[in-house]
Amino acid sequence: MNPSILDSLRQGGYILYVRHGEATAGEDRPNLDLRDCSTQRNLSGEGRRQAAAFGEAFLRLQIPVQSPVLAGPLCRTKETAELAFGKENIQTDPFWIRIYRLSGDVTPSE
Structure with a gap:
């Protein structure tokens, strides 16, 4: 890592957006339920x-x-954040489900 970037990160004050770890193959089920991880793709062992x-x-x-670390409501995003920073330091942010839904059929106003 570039020393100047690392020095800047160590000073803090940045917002970092990170994608979840590798997930299992396939797609989320059409009846995706945020409270039911069996309806979602989840993290693989990797x-x-x-x-x-x-x-x-x-x-x-x-x-x-800085805590809390915000994570999207999908099981794979919450688990990634929990494994990285500890379950007690994570807060679910429902904003990210709206972003997820943009990958499907949306109306022009959405």
């Missing part, structure tokens, strides 16, 4: 390892993380 390694890298590189 995705869980990626999430844990991501959190460990922040600790090792001494990059501060």
Whole structure:
């Protein structure tokens, strides 16, 4: 990592957007239920390892993380954040489900 970027990250004050770890193949079910992980694609074993390694890298590189960390409501995004930063430090932000829905059929006003 570029030393000047790392120094900047260590000073804090940034908002970082991170995608979830690797998920299982396939698609979310048409009847997706945010309270039921069985209706969603979830993290694969590799995705869980990626999430844990991501959190460990922040600790090792001494990059501060402000709590709560906001995560989308899908199980794979919440689990990624929880594995990286601890379940007690995560808050679900429903805004991200609106972004997810943009990948489907939306009306012109949406």
